Amino acid sequence: MGLAFLSRTSMHATLGAGPGDRSAMDGPTRDGGGDPVGRAHADKMGDMDIDLGADVVTLTQQLVDISSVSHEEQEIADAVEAALRGLPHLVVTRRGHTIVARTELGRGERVVIAGHLDTVPLNDNLPSRLEGGVLHGLGSCDMKGGDAVMLKLAADVPEPNRDLTFVFYEAEEVDSVHNGLRKLTESDPHLLEADFAILMEPSNAAVEAGCQGTMRVDVRTTGERCHSARSWRGVNAIHLAGPVLARLNDYVAREPEIDGLIYHEGLNATGIRGGVAGNVIPDECVVEVNFRFAPDRSEADAEAFVRDFFEGYDVTVTDIAAGAMPGLDRPAAKQFLEVVGGEVAPKFGWTDVAQFTKLGIPAVNFGPGDPMFAHKQDEHVPIEHIERCERLLKDWLA
Amino acid sequence: MGLAFLSRTSMHATLGAGPGDRSAMDGPTRDGGGDPVGRAHADKMGDMDIDLGADVVTLTQQLVDISSVSHEEQEIADAVEAALRGLPHLVVTRRGHTIVARTELGRGERVVIAGHLDTVPLNDNLPSRLEGGVLHGLGSCDMKGGDAVMLKLAADVPEPNRDLTFVFYEAEEVDSVHNGLRKLTESDPHLLEADFAILMEPSNAAVEAGCQGTMRVDVRTTGERCHSARSWRGVNAIHLAGPVLARLNDYVAREPEIDGLIYHEGLNATGIRGGVAGNVIPDECVVEVNFRFAPDRSEADAEAFVRDFFEGYDVTVTDIAAGAMPGLDRPAAKQFLEVVGGEVAPKFGWTDVAQFTKLGIPAVNFGPGDPMFAHKQDEHVPIEHIERCERLLKDWLA
Numbered sequence: 001m002g003l004a005f006l007s008r009t010s011m012h013a014t015l016g017a018g019p020g021d022r023s024a025m026d027g028p029t030r031d032g033g034g035d036p037v038g039r040a041h042a043d044k045m046g047d048m049d050i051d052l053g054a055d056v057v058t059l060t061q062q063l064v065d066i067s068s069v070s071h072e073e074q075e076i077a078d079a080v081e082a083a084l085r086g087l088p089h090l091v092v093t094r095r096g097h098t099i100v101a102r103t104e105l106g107r108g109e110r111v112v113i114a115g116h117l118d119t120v121p122l123n124d125n126l127p128s129r130l131e132g133g134v135l136h137g138l139g140s141c142d143m144k145g146g147d148a149v150m151l152k153l154a155a156d157v158p159e160p161n162r163d164l165t166f167v168f169y170e171a172e173e174v175d176s177v178h179n180g181l182r183k184l185t186e187s188d189p190h191l192l193e194a195d196f197a198i199l200m201e202p203s204n205a206a207v208e209a210g211c212q213g214t215m216r217v218d219v220r221t222t223g224e225r226c227h228s229a230r231s232w233r234g235v236n237a238i239h240l241a242g243p244v245l246a247r248l249n250d251y252v253a254r255e256p257e258i259d260g261l262i263y264h265e266g267l268n269a270t271g272i273r274g275g276v277a278g279n280v281i282p283d284e285c286v287v288e289v290n291f292r293f294a295p296d297r298s299e300a301d302a303e304a305f306v307r308d309f310f311e312g313y314d315v316t317v318t319d320i321a322a323g324a325m326p327g328l329d330r331p332a333a334k335q336f337l338e339v340v341g342g343e344v345a346p347k348f349g350w351t352d353v354a355q356f357t358k359l360g361i362p363a364v365n366f367g368p369g370d371p372m373f374a375h376k377q378d379e380h381v382p383i384e385h386i387e388r389c390e391r392l393l394k395d396w397l398a
Numbered sequence: 399m400g401l402a403f404l405s406r407t408s409m410h411a412t413l414g415a416g417p418g419d420r421s422a423m424d425g426p427t428r429d430g431g432g433d434p435v436g437r438a439h440a441d442k443m444g445d446m447d448i449d450l451g452a453d454v455v456t457l458t459q460q461l462v463d464i465s466s467v468s469h470e471e472q473e474i475a476d477a478v479e480a481a482l483r484g485l486p487h488l489v490v491t492r493r494g495h496t497i498v499a500r501t502e503l504g505r506g507e508r509v510v511i512a513g514h515l516d517t518v519p520l521n522d523n524l525p526s527r528l529e530g531g532v533l534h535g536l537g538s539c540d541m542k543g544g545d546a547v548m549l550k551l552a553a554d555v556p557e558p559n560r561d562l563t564f565v566f567y568e569a570e571e572v573d574s575v576h577n578g579l580r581k582l583t584e585s586d587p588h589l590l591e592a593d594f595a596i597l598m599e600p601s602n603a604a605v606e607a608g609c610q611g612t613m614r615v616d617v618r619t620t621g622e623r624c625h626s627a628r629s630w631r632g633v634n635a636i637h638l639a640g641p642v643l644a645r646l647n648d649y650v651a652r653e654p655e656i657d658g659l660i661y662h663e664g665l666n667a668t669g670i671r672g673g674v675a676g677n678v679i680p681d682e683c684v685v686e687v688n689f690r691f692a693p694d695r696s697e698a699d700a701e702a703f704v705r706d707f708f709e710g711y712d713v714t715v716t717d718i719a720a721g722a723m724p725g726l727d728r729p730a731a732k733q734f735l736e737v738v739g740g741e742v743a744p745k746f747g748w749t750d751v752a753q754f755t756k757l758g759i760p761a762v763n764f765g766p767g768d769p770m771f772a773h774k775q776d777e778h779v780p781i782e783h784i785e786r787c788e789r790l791l792k793d794w795l796a
């Protein structure tokens with residue numbers, strides 16, 4: 001989505017946060033490549049090892065206990081790289097804190113299996129805690145359970161029936177300019193060539209197809225500043241935003257059916273700001289709105305909808321990324337579904353499956369963990385999910 | 399207002415900005431008394447002199463050209479103190495950057511004439527510029543024109559018909575805990591004893607009586623956080639604030655007549671904030687509301703009105719200060735009005751006249767400059783205003 005994103009002339013000059021991001025509110029972003037903060041953090045934590053011989057749950061726990069907040073992936077990337085370089089059947093490439101490991105077996109088909117290594121910021125939820133069949137801790141759900149499954153496949157299936165490309169990438173949870181998978185699509189697209197891709201984002205260990213698009217706009221009201229003791233001399237921009245919120249309250253979500261899956265759109269204020277000083281009638285108020293749109297809408301359609309919805313207001317698009325159609329009719333997707341089985345659900349959140357869609361590679365989300373618990377303080381993953389994903393993928397690749 | 403303010407148990411723990419303030423948005427406040435920033439600034443500017451022999455407009459210009467943003471009043475206070483100490487008929491006292499100068503002539507009546515020395519932050523509006531009978535520059539209107547008039551009275555009327563107490567004080571434009579006049583009411587109330595007080599805040603060189611009260615509240619809505627891709631699983635607190643803004647839009651201001659003056663209340667959002675991240679449904683939104691209330695309401699009445707207005711919402715009082723009744727029926731006020739003449743208007747903004755009201759001293763606002771231009775980038779004062787105030791006060795005191 002990076003290229004399309006950057007080429008848009010309607011885009012705001014300072015690019016907003018990317019679709020998988022924690023938003024521009026997180027403050028200035030830093031490049032993850034060897035940044036000093038990451039190193040300092042790694043030094044403080046001490047070197048952590050991961051053991052590919054351990055079972056997949058233990059391995060998940062090891063990964064969770066290596067703190068890897070976005071831009072601080074140095075340590076976990078080092079550990080993953082070291083582990084993969086110990087496997088002679090894999091060709092390993094590193095770009096920043098993104099690691100690619102490929103089999104070169106000359107199979108007739110190649111599959112990419114991808115997962116990000118970073119997490120959202122710490123929220124007093126490390127180290128991990130295994131309790132009653134559930135692993136708790138930052139990143140357990142989003143998405144170190146999936147990363148652990150990938151590492152186990154890499155270690156335990158040296159001769160898969162399809163060639164495999166594992167991608168462990170950095171900076172998915174922040175501004176999309178830092179996204180390791182997006183960077184790879186630009187710097188080394190040949191490393192990603194494949195017939196099918198599986199993104200191990202949390203999806204309850206079931207297949208979630210396609211993904212919805214996401215768009216951010218600023219809806220701005222403009223008033224006239226004056227002293228609040230003589231407020232009738234000015235025009236209050238925050239008061240002018242009242243009808244903007246009223247429209248949002250009246251919004252009814254569209255729920256289209258696509259390839260038999262029911263998507264569910266959403267239009268929400270995710271931020272609001274206004275105010276000059278406690279004694280000044282404010283002349284500007286900005287409502288930050290996030291539109292999540294079904295994959296049957298193009299970016300242009302989505303933008304037209306939002307502009308129409310807020311007709312009469314100043315609307316600035318700050319970020320937009322189209323979704324991905326389910327693509328379940330593609331042969332590679334069909335074969336995967338036959339082996340993995342279960343109900344296929346629509347993916348509501350934007351995920352990096354859209355990166356693959358842009359490369360023409362059908363892709364699905366399939367990973368352990370309930371996405372409802374992603375980014376929550378009590379993030380967790382049922383160990384049964386991790387084990388099921390490992391078992392199903394091993395069955396498919398054996 | 400400081401004592402009443404601090405004694406309120408309903409008050410938020412971290413006290414909000416005071417009524418004359420530029421609000422809590424200005425960031426941490428520092429104590430003005432000999433703070434290192436003030437000194438560094440003074441050193442950088444070099445020592446500036448003021449010349450009490452100059453005409454009142456030139457003197458205003460000299461004062462404007464001594465930058466004196468709140469907490470950086472060292473230099474201007476030094477200059478004012480030095481000038482006053484050169485006048486043998488005055489007894490000068492200094493507290494921090496607040497200067498008190500008193501005649502001790504044993505007259506039957508004593509009048510306080512007060513003005514603050516600080517300004518709001520620089521806004522590319524210094525040095526001053528005299529053009530077409532108007533003096534432009536930061537502080538020209540609020541309120542160095544008034545300060546210059548006070549200095550001219552001090553220098554040119556060594557034997558006034560009433561004893562005079564001049565108060566040049568620090569830190570009026572910031573959090574009220576720093577306000578030099580308020581501090582003086584606590585540390586040295588005997589220095590303020592008087593029969594009448596004139597506050598030389600800008601009032602178009604006419605008398606503005608009393609002042610309205612001011613109150614700040616946070617109106618808070620609470621929702622439930624969730625990922626914005628599945629917004630129907632949460633409750634959007636910003637959307638919940640829509641009806642709060644709708645109520646503000648429906649507000650009709652009360653305009654009571656008090657002592658023949660028409661006051662004009664106002665209820666306004668001066669700030670709004672909400673949002674966790676660009677992909678999160680926010681669980682909190684806070685509308686910062688400023689209520690300006692006529693002086694016939696007590697603090698308790700004002701609070702009851704606001705709580706009733708926002709019934710059903712979480713309302714936290716962050717700051718409150720009662721206004722001041724016009725008090726035009728007091729003998730000292732009547733005599734002043736007879737000499738000065740002109741139309742008496744109500745004061746809409748909260749000013750330090752309320753400090754005098756608390757001491758039982760009738761007080762009016764009377765100073766050069768249109769308060770509409772206070773705190774504006776193009777702050778300015780008609781020189782005719784300055785000259786008129788000087789002339790009328792000299793007539794009254796001669």
